[in-house]
Amino acid sequence: MNCYEIRGGRPLNGRLAVQGAKNSVLPVLAAALLAPGQSVIRNCPDLTDVTATLDILRLLGCRVGREGDAVLIDATALSAAEIPEELMREMRSSVIFLGALLARLGSARISYPGGCELGPRPIDLHLSALRALGAEIREDQGCLRCGGRLEGRKLCLAMPSVGATENAMLAACGCEGVTCISGAAREPEIVDLQRFLRAMGADVRGAGGSVITVRGGRPLHGATHRVVGDRIAAATYLCAAGAAGGEVELTGADPAHLTVFLDCLEEAGCRVRTEGERILFSSRGPLRGISTVRTAPYPGFPTDAQALLMAALAGGSGTTMFVENMFDSRYRHVDELRRMGADIRASGRVAVVSGVGKLRGAFVQGTDLRGAAALVVAGLGAEGVTRVAGLRHIRRGYDGLDSRLRTLGAEIRERTENTRNESGDRRHRRWHQRDETAEEDGTGACSDPYSKF
Numbered sequence: 040m041n042c043y044e045i046r047g048g049r050p051l052n053g054r055l056a057v058q059g060a061k062n063s064v065l066p067v068l069a070a071a072l073l074a075p076g077q078s079v080i081r082n083c084p085d086l087t088d089v090t091a092t093l094d095i096l097r098l099l100g101c102r103v104g105r106e107g108d109a110v111l112i113d114a115t116a117l118s119a120a121e122i123p124e125e126l127m128r129e130m131r132s133s134v135i136f137l138g139a140l141l142a143r144l145g146s147a148r149i150s151y152p153g154g155c156e157l158g159p160r161p162i163d164l165h166l167s168a169l170r171a172l173g174a175e176i177r178e179d180q181g182c183l184r185c186g187g188r189l190e191g192r193k194l195c196l197a198m199p200s201v202g203a204t205e206n207a208m209l210a211a212c213g214c215e216g217v218t219c220i221s222g223a224a225r226e227p228e229i230v231d232l233q234r235f236l237r238a239m240g241a242d243v244r245g246a247g248g249s250v251i252t253v254r255g256g257r258p259l260h261g262a263t264h265r266v267v268g269d270r271i272a273a274a275t276y277l278c279a280a281g282a283a284g285g286e287v288e289l290t291g292a293d294p295a296h297l298t299v300f301l302d303c304l305e306e307a308g309c310r311v312r313t314e315g316e317r318i319l320f321s322s323r324g325p326l327r328g329i330s331t332v333r334t335a336p337y338p339g340f341p342t343d344a345q346a347l348l349m350a351a352l353a354g355g356s357g358t359t360m361f362v363e364n365m366f367d368s369r370y371r372h373v374d375e376l377r378r379m380g381a382d383i384r385a386s387g388r389v390a391v392v393s394g395v396g397k398l399r400g401a402f403v404q405g406t407d408l409r410g411a412a413a414l415v416v417a418g419l420g421a422e423g424v425t426r427v428a429g430l431r432h433i434r435r436g437y438d439g440l441d442s443r444l445r446t447l448g449a450e451i452r453e454r455t456e457n458t459r460n461e462s463g464d465r466r467h468r469r470w471h472q473r474d475e476t477a478e479e480d481g482t483g484a485c486s487d488p489y490s491k492f
C-alpha cells in the first residue's frame with residue numbers, strides 16, 4: 040500500500056500552475072464522441088478518471104492518443120453503444136456517456152455508474168431529463184437500455200445537478216428542434232462544455248445562467264479545446280498554504296470561479312490579491328475561525344472545497360461551523376482529522392470545528408477524493424510526520440499533487456508501506472516505476488500519438 044509521507048510545518052512559497060479541471064475534462068471527452076473526426080483536448084490533466092474515460096472511448100470504437108498535455112480523440116469509427124459494468128463502476132461521471140451516445144447513435148446500454156463514496160448518488164434527474172427529450176429508458180437488473188427518437192423540448196431540472204445538466208446538453212445536440220433546459224446548474228465547467236460544443240458546431244447558449252438553450256440537429260465536427268483551470272485544485276493549494284503559512288502565486292485558474300471561497304480565506308486572516316488568471320496569496324500565523332460555511336450549488340461555496348477548508352481551519356484558532364447541503368456522507372475526513380488532534384464535532388449536515396493551534400502528525404486514511412486531499416492539507420500544517428493512505432482517491436482528481444507541493448517547498452514523498460524487508464534497490468525501482476508507466480501509457484515522447492493504442 041502506498042501513502043504520502045509528509046513532514047509538516049514548512050511554509051509553502053513560490054509559483055504554481057494549476058492543472059486543467061477534472062470536472063470539465065470528463066464531460067468534454069464524452070462530448071468528443073458526438074461527431075466524426077478528430078478533437079484535440081488541451082490542458083488535459085493526467086488522472087485515473089481521465090484514463091478510465093479514455094478506456095471507455097476506445098472501447099466504443101474511438102481512436103485515442105496523447106501528446107504532452109493534449110488528448111486526441113478520433114470518433115469517426117464509433118460503433119458500439121454499450122459500456123460494460125466494470126468500466127461504468129470506475130467513476131460516477133461515466134453516466135455522462137448516456138446523453139452523448141443517444142445523440143450520436145440513438146441508443147445506449149450502460150449499467151448504473153460507480154463512485155458513490157459520498158453517500159447515495161441517484162441518477163433520477165439524468166433519466167427524467169433524457170425521458171423528457173423522448174428517450175425510452177428501461178431499467179433491468181442494474182442495466183439501463185436507452186433508445187427512441189429524441190426531440191427538442193422544454194425540460195426543467197428539479198435540482199441544479201451538474202451531471203444531469205451536462206447529460207441533457209449532450210443529448211439535446213442530437214435532438215431535432217430546440218431544447219430549453221431550465222433549473223440548470225451554473226458551474227464554470229458547464230460553461231466550458233458549452234464552449235467545446237460550440238467549437239464543434241453546436242448551437243448552445245445560456246450556460247452560466249439557469250436556462251440553457253440548444254438548437255439541435257446541426258452537423259457537428261471535431262474541434263480543438265483548452266480545458267478550463269481546476270478551481271478545486273487551486274483551492275487545495277491555497278488551503279495547503281493557509282495551513283502551512285507562506286506566500287504562493289497560482290496561475291491557470293480563474294479567481295472569478297472562486298469568489299466565495301477566497302472571501303472565506305480573507306476572513307480567516309489570509310491576504311488574497313487577484314490579477315487576471317493569477318491569485319497572489321499569503322498567510323502568516325494561524326487561520327482564524329470564520330462565519331458559517333454553507334455548501335451550495337455554484338456560485339455558492341463549493342462542496343468539493345468543504346473538507347479542504349475544514350482541514351486548514353482545524354489547525355488554526357477560533358470556531359467555524361460547516362453546513363454540508365449537497366451530499367449526505369461528506370464528513371468522512373472528520374474522524375481522520377481527529378486522529379491528528381483536531382477538535383471537530385459532526386452531526387448530520389453540521390460540523391463544528393474549533394481550532395487547536397497545531398495539529399500533530401498521525402497515520403490517516405483518505406476514503407474519498409477531496410477528503411484524502413484534505414488530510415494532505417492537514418499534514419502540511421501539522422507538527423511531525425503524517426502518513427496519508429488512500430492515494431487511489433487522490434489520483435482520480437490530482438495530477439501530481441505531491442510533486443506540485445514539492446515545488447512550493449513541501450516535504451512530501453510517496454512511500455510504499457511494509458518496505459521493511461525490501462532492499463534499497465527495490466525501493467528505488469518502485470519509486471521510479473510511475474515514470475516508466477507514464478512512458479508506457481504514451482504520456483512520454485511519441486511520434487505517432489495514436490501508435491500506442
Ligand code: UD1
Pocket residue numbers: 061062063065131132159160161162163164165166198199200201202203224228336342343365366
Ligand atoms: C459534480 C461534480 C462533483 C461535485 C458535484 C456538486 C463532476 C464530475 N463531479 O457531481 O465533484 O461535488 O457536482 O458540485 O462534475 N442528485 C439527485 N439526482 C440526480 C443527480 C443528482 O438527487 O439524478 C443530487 C445529488 O445526490 C446531490 C445533488 O443532486 O445531492 C448535486 O449533485 P450533482 O450536481 O448531480 O453532482 P455530480 O454531477 O454528480
